[in-house]
Amino acid sequence: MDPATWLLVSQATQTVLNFPFVRKQQKQTLQKLHTNRLIAELNGVSTANQINDIADETLANNITVASSSGYSPLDSGSFEAIQERVNTSRDKDLSMNKISTEMALTDINNSLSNLKDQMLMSEINLVTDLGSIYYSHKNYTKNKSIEEAYRAKQIKELETQTELLRGIKKKTTFGYKNLMNRVTGVYASNKLRYGSVGRY
Numbered sequence: 001m002d003p004a005t006w007l008l009v010s011q012a013t014q015t016v017l018n019f020p021f022v023r024k025q026q027k028q029t030l031q032k033l034h035t036n037r038l039i040a041e042l043n044g045v046s047t048a049n050q051i052n053d054i055a056d057e058t059l060a061n062n063i064t065v066a067s068s069s070g071y072s073p074l075d076s077g078s079f080e081a082i083q084e085r086v087n088t089s090r091d092k093d094l095s096m097n098k099i100s101t102e103m104a105l106t107d108i109n110n111s112l113s114n115l116k117d118q119m120l121m122s123e124i125n126l127v128t129d130l131g132s133i134y135y136s137h138k139n140y141t142k143n144k145s146i147e148e149a150y151r152a153k154q155i156k157e158l159e160t161q162t163e164l165l166r167g168i169k170k171k172t173t174f175g176y177k178n179l180m181n182r183v184t185g186v187y188a189s190n191k192l193r194y195g196s197v198g199r200y
Contacts, residue, residue, distance in 0.1 A: 019126050026119050033115065037108045044101030048094055055090035059083060 062082045 019122065022122055023119070026115060026122065030112070030115055030119075033108055033112050037105060037112070040101060040104040040108060044097060044104075047097045047101075051090055051093045051097060055086050058086045062086070 062079060
């Protein structure tokens with residue numbers, strides 16, 4: 001396996017191995033957020049129940065006090081004022097508790113929504129990364145094949161040129177030998193004819 005392919009395989013392996021680890025953390029966070037949402041809902045209900053219990057107890061005590069004073073509670077201005085103040089306080093406390101609970105739930109729901117988006121993006125990134133690695137390997141293989149084909153073509157052309165040069169060399173050598181033979185023949189002929197070597 002060549003270094004480039006080994007690198008791409010290593011990247012793919014690392015990507016695949018990292019995904020379960022990231023997904024496990026995301027699931028743990030998801031479970032924690034669901035638990036926190038349930039706790040926030042229960043705290044809201046519990047606080048509302050406590051507010052109602054305290055108000056009901058205060059109202060009941062007011063009736064007892066008014067009755068023990070020897071007059072009808074319904075005819076007492078003080079009794080009615082206390083009752084109204086307790087009910088007003090109850091309504092305010094319940095309203096604040098509702099707002100506080102809704103804010104906590106909204107914050108948790110936003111975190112859940114963001115986490116689900118992150119989980120979806122993790123899946124998309126996994127597919128995208130693997131696709132990118134596959135595409136890179138495919139292009140690398142394709143480019144390598146083209147490069148090897150081009151190299152083979154170049155080698156073939158080089159071999160052809162080498163053969164042509166060898167042919168030219170043979171022809172040149174053969175021509176040179178013929179020329180030398182002719183020159184040697186003329187030299188020998190002149191020597192026989194004139195008894196001396198002519199200059200050429």
